[in-house]
Amino acid sequence: MGVTLKELASTLGLSPTTVSRALNGYPEVNARTRQRVQDAARAANYHPNIRAKSLATGQSRAIGHVIPISTSHEIVNPIFADFIAGAGESYSRAGYDMVLSVVPDAEEEAAYRNLVARGSVDGIMVHGPRLQDSRIPLLRDLGVPFMVHGRSSGVSAPYSWLDINNRRSFRRATEFLLDLGHTRIALVNGLETMDFAMRRRLGYLDALQEAGITPDPALMHTAEMTEPFGHDAGRALLALADPPSAFLASSMIVAYGLRRALTDAGLRLGRDVSVIVHDDDLSYMPNGLDVPQFTATCSSVREAGRKAAEMLLALVRDPDQPPLTLLMETQLVLGDSTGRNRT
Amino acid sequence: MGVTLKELASTLGLSPTTVSRALNGYPEVNARTRQRVQDAARAANYHPNIRAKSLATGQSRAIGHVIPISTSHEIVNPIFADFIAGAGESYSRAGYDMVLSVVPDAEEEAAYRNLVARGSVDGIMVHGPRLQDSRIPLLRDLGVPFMVHGRSSGVSAPYSWLDINNRRSFRRATEFLLDLGHTRIALVNGLETMDFAMRRRLGYLDALQEAGITPDPALMHTAEMTEPFGHDAGRALLALADPPSAFLASSMIVAYGLRRALTDAGLRLGRDVSVIVHDDDLSYMPNGLDVPQFTATCSSVREAGRKAAEMLLALVRDPDQPPLTLLMETQLVLGDSTGRNRT
């Protein structure tokens, strides 16, 4: 623990009040006094004790992120990590701390209640919304500013969110494949209890419907997004009597597995079959498929994290404003092994 | 903000002190009084304000994790996420918060200083140690309990760490390949500015040396661990006049790329070439390579996170004890597409 305000004040022969005011930019301080105080603070390596400050102001200057982990699988969604990295940047720029609560799904509600009741945070970011997510009404009841990364279909009352336009992204991707002449298009999707996956399927169905194609349930696979899942789905799809000629993959890692199934079957991407990958982060894309021709829709999760954090901070500063929302569009990328073009 | 101690006390007709004592398990409280207090607390949904508590006790009951991000690439090492998930479990079990500081490499030192000076945390976890990592002496100077996930070669004074036995893991894997009769063994390693990657190379070299084989620099590739890197390295290695017959991959994602290069070249894993993968997390392994025969060394990062957090908490509770260290051994897994056996 370093030097305190009081010590700093007595060193300077000033009152704690004046020092506080000088340091916090209150206008009524003599310019020379302020300068003197600032210099002394720097020299003494003074940092205000954040908890004392919080206690006095009633604000914690911290934002809570609760990330649910299932006990069934050990892997944390890498998307969380990138999003949190982006959010963290915004927080530290604004002088806020980020407190992370990692909890088993079962204890999630208690985690939110705790965070709020103990006054640990001024606002909360909600991750991985499911359909009709119960956390949204809960947080509203608790009266704490919050922001959802994604959306929850079935929640009617307005709330603040930032989402990627998953539906549009998958609609466009499907349309693209339809334009290439494909009629049997497979969807290798994430877990459809998650809101984002459900929206992706809707986008896919939108495009099919518009083209007058009846969706075939056999062409739609859904599971947690892993390489093995991509592979298994690919195999199963190729084993169909009437296999698809085009594939839509819900993440890069799934696409890796899918590609394996396709190439193992002797198919060449971009010639025998077409593949479009969607990934939430552009960074996963470069040369990712490394074939003469592939297509991808993507966005930057880190950027999303930054933006979402800024919106949440705005909410924290003025809790009475109406909900903030932002729908981010994805980019459609046409890539080859040497570089890529965007459309 | 909920009900306060004072309010709760006056409701009960007791002094705040008694209520505090009852709730915090002090022995000198009448059993019936305690019961009454506990019931009332539950009924009123009382949660102590953590900042007031911290201020009064001088402890923050929070642990800081600083995760460095480079501005050059957007992807956060997924290992961080799994480790943090494990650590988070231990913290919440112990009633501690986790504060995450995501900072660009350049500002890392300032981040540590801030965390300590502002009294935000009681202890710090250091991620991704590099060779001769300067953070270790810094934290020692700051006098804050800390724990390193990994080790830093070249730091002589003792410090607390938890690490996976990377050297032994890669040594065993190499020996295994040597036993199979391979003499040209490629190493597709992570960035060797990172301590773990350097140790992995040492293990590889250990085994070669013991077998009397002169290491060939052309067989050692090092870069950030991505699928494209695995692919590029694989291609380059196969293009050699005297290509390797066995490969050691430093992570599952690298192995995916490597496998692609190998199969594209018409080689069959487990027959024409042997591949061993090391990954820090077992979870990434199941069916991961999905070939008739492959080998993997792995550990559980989540479990490492749990353990490391517990060790750090022990350090926080008794800062005067000698440094705590733990070297976790990896498991050698022989896998096939249907299941796996461990040795």
Next chain:
DNA sequence: TTGAAAGCGCTAACAC
């Protein structure tokens, strides 16, 4: 422009 005093919600001597 500066200072004195009270208080944020809790804990911890020290009395009773």
Next chain:
DNA sequence: GTGTTAGCGCTTTCAA
């Protein structure tokens, strides 16, 4: 066993 008092480090009236 329980209460009184002071204080953690800061902000914020209010007065000067």
